[in-house]
């Protein structure tokens with residue numbers, strides 16, 4: 309086993325134990341929370357080692373790096389989650405290779421995603437990224453550039469997805485706002501999700517929680533956590 313493989317294996321064990329502890333603490337079924345390992349910034353060789361360690365789902369946030377990495381790892385049979393910001397003019401290109409697009413936050417993306425999924429001959433799973441900035445009670449400044457659909461616009465966006473022939477509305481995704489207690493933010497998400505599930509009972513995926521706040525996300529009902537740095541290490545320097 310290479311030093312890198314040993315490092316990834318040890319980190320993965322720690323994160324899997326954290327997820328299991330969080331499931332137990334929340335009274336949830338063991339194994340009910342899936343791990344998406346966020347491999348952004350890291351090479352395809354790490355993806356390959358992770359697959360060998362039993363990882364089935366990986367997350368990437370940049371096109372075209374994600375496309376190229378998937379092409380290098382085509383033989384591994386992994387599920388690729390696109391979790392990054394989507395430009396309208398790139399949405400179709402992302403839908404040409406992603407298995408799940410987690411960061412859908414506006415209706416403008418849908419026609420291109422739908423067309424590309426149709427051309428590929430797949431039913432493409434999408435998650436709606438919900439912005440958790442509004443409703444903060446800690447008085448913090450809300451960044452205007454944060455991604456995510458406003459909760460009041462979520463029902464219309466969800467309906468627009470269900471109207472697309474080649475898209476499958478699978479659930480919600482969120483990122484806890486910087487500087488806010490993630491438990492408070494994820495409680496807000498749980499409330500938004502309850503209303504959403506009443507209208508879309510099959511869209512049960514809830515992707516929330518990262519290296520620093522996966523416990524709070526699991527407590528609030530996340531079905532998927534997206535963990536990068538706790539497994540791969542901090543971002544490698546680029547020079």
Ligand SMILES: *Cc1c(COP(=O)(O)O)cnc(C)c1O
Nearest residue numbers: 346369391518519534535536537
């Ligand atoms: C980078 C990223 C993650 C993983 O974050 P870590 O703190 O490295 O675990 C999760 N979700 C999104 C949307 C990301 O961009």
